[in-house]
């Protein structure tokens with residue numbers, strides 16, 4: 445595993461920011477034998493230097509299969525933590541350690557343990573947007589792209605507990621026909637879209653399709669023509685005959701939509717009262733400068749207790765094995 449001493453790291457941290465950050469990142473990426481993974485919600489300049497861009501499931505698969513020695517995870521903490529769970533011998537760095545997630549924060553491990561104890565006969569399915577402590581208490585992890593398919597595969601005679609996103613959970617219930625006991629968490633980004641603004645955009649663009657992430661609230665999903673994970677929204681835009689789309693998810697995804705489909709039109713639905721709260725404040729903590737600095741110093745690195753890692757690994761591996 446590559447490492448830097450404390451002194452080297454401190455000296456490296458003081459190095460002035462290069463004027464050509466993408467070139468400096470590329471040189472360090474080669475030197476470190478690193479792979480840069482980025483979620484669609486990252487800033488455009490980070491997506492542009494990434495080796496691979498994807499949704500949570502694709503990024504987990506990529507993290508599981510990479511041969512690089514260092515994984516720079518341009519996303520949020522639970523994503524980098526999942527990469528570390530899958531790769532204990534690799535160095536996994538997150539450009540900003542404060543890049544958390546409201547869903548993971550809404551489900552502390554000790555409170556989740558009490559919830560589980562109240563439902564001892566339930567199969568525990570947790571959305572990947574949770575801490576290692578919650579994963580370790582789960583039977584199966586899912587992402588927004590495979591949740592419906594995985595729940596459909598579970599034994600019909602067993603009750604299911606689903607955490608931590610109640611909006612995703614309700615959507616999975618509607619799609620799978622299974623009743624789920626839900627943890628009451630939500631995403632601060634996806635709960636802020638304005639129905640009023642969506643309806644106004646629909647009036648302006650009557651031929652546009654509404655495409656939505658399942659973390660959105662039900663009254664907005666009810667207005668959607670297509671619902672899916674970030675990757676599935678992108679794939680739908682590629683295959684649909686429609687030329688315009690009103691997008692109900694974090695607007696970082698519009699960069700790839702516009703890049704891959706320059707002839708089509710994409711409009712981000714704003715938050716309530718026109719606020720810019722549809723941009724994930726955690727994802728946006730990562731910057732190109734922080735990507736460069738974490739490649740230089742190999743910090744902040746994700747570290748995990750080995751017994752916790754092994755407990756969290758089992759339901760992730762089950763997910764990867766069950767995902768089609």
Ligand code: 13P
Nearest residue numbers: 499500587588589673674
């Ligand atoms: P997906 O990556 O599964 O589309 O989920 C989006 C998300 O909110 C990640 O935090």
Ligand code: SF4
Nearest residue numbers: 520545546631633724
């Ligand atoms: Fe978490 Fe929501 Fe941000 Fe995704 S968009 S990282 S679910 S706060």
